[in-house]
Amino acid sequence: MKAIAWIVLLVGLVCTALFVATGLTGEDQFSWLNGWMAGPIILLFVAPMLFSFAGKLGGGFASLTGGVPKAFFGAPIGMGTVVGVARTGLSVNDQPQLDIQLDVDTPDGRSFRGTARQIVDLTEMASVQPGAVLPVRYLPDGRVALATDASQHELQAALDHVQLAKGHITPQQLHIARNGTETQAVVLSMAPTGEVRQGRSVVVLALRVTRPDQSMFDVTQEKALPPNAIRHVQPGSVVRVMYLPHDESEVAVLLSLVS
Known part of the structure; x- marks a missing residue:
C-alpha cells in the first residue's frame, strides 16, 4: 500500500509541475483551468489519504498472506x-x-x-x-x-484432538472417526439427560444408520454437545456419522466445528 501511495505522490508532483508551467505560459485568465489540475488535487487529497490508510494497515495487515x-x-x-x-x-x-x-x-x-x-x-x-x-x-x-x-483436514484433526484432550470424545470414538466408514444417519430421538459436562449438555441419541449397501441399523448412545450443536440433532435431522463395519455398537457423529 505504501508503494502505491508513493507512486501516486510522484504522479501528483509531475502533474502539479505541468499545471503550474501551463498556467504561467497561458495567454488568458482561464489558462489555469486545464487537465493538469489533477496534480494539486492528488497532492492535497488522494496521496495523504493513501499514506494514512497505509499507516493503519502497516502494523497488522501489510504482512498478511x-x-x-x-x-x-x-x-x-x-x-x-x-x-x-x-x-x-x-x-x-x-x-x-x-x-x-x-x-x-x-x-x-x-x-x-x-x-x-x-x-x-x-x-x-x-x-x-x-x-x-x-x-x-x-x-x-x-x-x-x-x-x-487451514484445510478442512487440518481443522478436523485439530478438533478431534481438542475434544479428546477435554474428554468430550473417547479414544475409541476418535479411532472410529479416523478409520471408520462415513455415511448418513437419521436422528430418531434426542433426549437430554439433565447432566452438564464442562458446559455441554449430555443427551441420548437414537440413530438409524444407513450402510453403504443401503441397509440400515439402529444405535443409541450418549453424547455431550455444546449448546449451539443441539439444533443439528433434532429428531428427523440427517447427520454425518462414521462407524466400523465390523462393530456397529458405536458411531461417531460428525458435527464439524460445532460438535
Whole structure:
C-alpha cells in the first residue's frame, strides 16, 4: 500500500509541475483551468489519504498472506470459543476490523484466553458472536490468529484432538472417526439427560444408520454437545456419522466445528 501511495505522490508532483508551467505560459485568465489540475488535487487529497490508510494497515495487515500473518505460518491449531467482540474502528471496503476475544483450547489439553484481530465480512458477523467456535493458530506467547489458511483436514484433526484432550470424545470414538466408514444417519430421538459436562449438555441419541449397501441399523448412545450443536440433532435431522463395519455398537457423529 505504501508503494502505491508513493507512486501516486510522484504522479501528483509531475502533474502539479505541468499545471503550474501551463498556467504561467497561458495567454488568458482561464489558462489555469486545464487537465493538469489533477496534480494539486492528488497532492492535497488522494496521496495523504493513501499514506494514512497505509499507516493503519502497516502494523497488522501489510504482512498478511492468505489472511494469516506470517508469524503464524505453520503454527499449531486450537479451537477458540468466542467470548467477546469489539470493533477497532478500522474498516476495509466497508468491512469492519474486529478484535475477537477467545477462550482457546489446544490439542495438548491447555486452555488460555487470546484475542484475534480480523477483517470480517458483514455477512459473516453472525459467525463471530459469543459462543461460536472458531479455529485459530496460536504462538507460545499466547498470540492467536484465525486459521483461515487451514484445510478442512487440518481443522478436523485439530478438533478431534481438542475434544479428546477435554474428554468430550473417547479414544475409541476418535479411532472410529479416523478409520471408520462415513455415511448418513437419521436422528430418531434426542433426549437430554439433565447432566452438564464442562458446559455441554449430555443427551441420548437414537440413530438409524444407513450402510453403504443401503441397509440400515439402529444405535443409541450418549453424547455431550455444546449448546449451539443441539439444533443439528433434532429428531428427523440427517447427520454425518462414521462407524466400523465390523462393530456397529458405536458411531461417531460428525458435527464439524460445532460438535
